[in-house]
Amino acid sequence: MLVVRAKLEVRDLTVALPTTNGWVRPVAQVSFTLNEGESLGIVGESGSGKTMLSLALMGLSPPGARASGEATLRTSTNGSSDGSSEHTIDLLKASPVEPGKFCAGSVPALDALPPGCVFSPRCPRREPECDTRVPELRSVDEQHQTRCILVP
Numbered sequence: 001m002l003v004v005r006a007k008l009e010v011r012d013l014t015v016a017l018p019t020t021n022g023w024v025r026p027v028a029q030v031s032f033t034l035n036e037g038e039s040l041g042i043v044g045e046s047g048s049g050k051t052m053l054s055l056a057l058m059g060l061s062p063p064g065a066r067a068s069g070e071a072t073l074r075t076s077t078n079g080s081s082d083g084s085s086e087h088t089i090d091l092l093k094a095s096p097v098e099p100g101k102f103c104a105g106s107v108p109a110l111d112a113l114p115p116g117c118v119f120s121p122r123c124p125r126r127e128p129e130c131d132t133r134v135p136e137l138r139s140v141d142e143q144h145q146t147r148c149i150l151v152p
Helices: 050-058
Strands: 003-019 022-034 066-080 083-090
Touching (some): 003 050, 022 066, 050 066
Antiparallel strands (some): 003 022, 003 066, 066 083
């Protein structure tokens, strides 16, 4: 059984947005660590930066926004057919998600992952092999990796 563990570390995250009157910082020097199994509640008044914080961590900040600080996602897997692996992603430097370029549908529960590629049930480019084979992690270029058998 594939086991995935994750830890999110955010240090001094600041998000600045351009306005006609200069820059505003709805998120200023936010720091937290979220370990596996933990939940984080973000509470604040309307306009206090809750959404901007979340969008910055997902690479979905609005055009012109500037994010600084550190936001690191560390994942480790074991139990897969290709052994154990650890990965660190700098969320503020990761490639932004383009609408329509990701798999639609519901994300599977970590305790009920499908066989083969975990994205195969909702991937529009799925091949029969995707339902049975767990793809190995491969470098696409110096900064990007994939686990998709369809990427050359």
